[in-house]
Amino acid sequence: MNREEQTIMMLNIFKGDRGLPLSVIDNYNLAIKAIEKQMPKKILKMRGNPLILDCPTCKTSLYNYENDEHCYKCGQAIDWEVEE
Numbered sequence: 001m002n003r004e005e006q007t008i009m010m011l012n013i014f015k016g017d018r019g020l021p022l023s024v025i026d027n028y029n030l031a032i033k034a035i036e037k038q039m040p041k042k043i044l045k046m047r048g049n050p051l052i053l054d055c056p057t058c059k060t061s062l063y064n065y066e067n068d069e070h071c072y073k074c075g076q077a078i079d080w081e082v083e084e
């Protein structure tokens with residue numbers, strides 16, 4: 001388990017505390033989402049045009065010749081290795 005995964009696990013334990021106000025749980029969820037976007041996710045392969053692939057988080061089409069480290073729309077870190 002890497003450091004990001006450990007932190008998400010810890011935050012999930014914290015937010016499971018009974019009696020927490022919803023606003024505090026929302027803050028934990030925000031932190032979890034931010035950490036998840038830093039963890040590279042594999043790009044989604046689309047049928048059809050092999051140059052166009054989808055962001056695994058927001059499904060925006062990304063062009064593989066740009067090879068950006070992050071989705072321009074949602075900020076998800078992208079792993080461009082496509083599984084065949």
Ligand SMILES: [Zn+2]
Nearest residue numbers: 055058071074
């Ligand atoms: Zn995205």
